[in-house]
Amino acid sequence: MNNNFLLRIIYWIVVGGGSGFLYAPGTMGTLLIGVPLVWFVNAAHGNAYVNWLIVGLTTGLVERMLAVTEPFFQGIDDPPCINIDEALGFLWAMHGLPLSVRSFVISFLLFRLFDITKIGGIDAVQRIGGAWGILADDILAGLYTRFIMIMFFI
Secondary structure: OOHHHHHHHHHHHHOHHHHHHOOOHHHHHHHHHHHHHHHHHHHHOOOHHHHHHHHHHHHHHHHHHHHHHHHHHOOOOOOOOOOHHHHHHHHHHHOOOOOOHHHHHHHHHHHHHHHHHOOOOHHHHHOOOHHHHHHHHHHHHHHHHHHHHHHHHO
């Protein structure tokens, strides 16, 4: 397998299998990639420590994929077509929460609210730049969502 082919696969992953080119790409990424990812990670293993390890490793892997594909998106801080970051942010939001329709819906709405409005310093972390800048706002939106879910809904 040559490097060009591998780079195309990684590009296809970071744009959510093409869902990053649909209307509302962040919402599509959260729905089409984030929800199945959350279900898979949370259902795959009952041990919370193992699941946190999976979240951490997934975060590192996504950061590497974004760093490798960064030349495709030069000059754009957080390209709308990249939506793997929303999927990862939703994973941070939902990790360890009950896998119920209620928790998915409330978490989804809160996560999208934080990700779209960029309130509470979310806009500031996005300005880090590079792959971490693309990820940081979504991870923070996920952590805010997680905090609210734990405090008020769980």
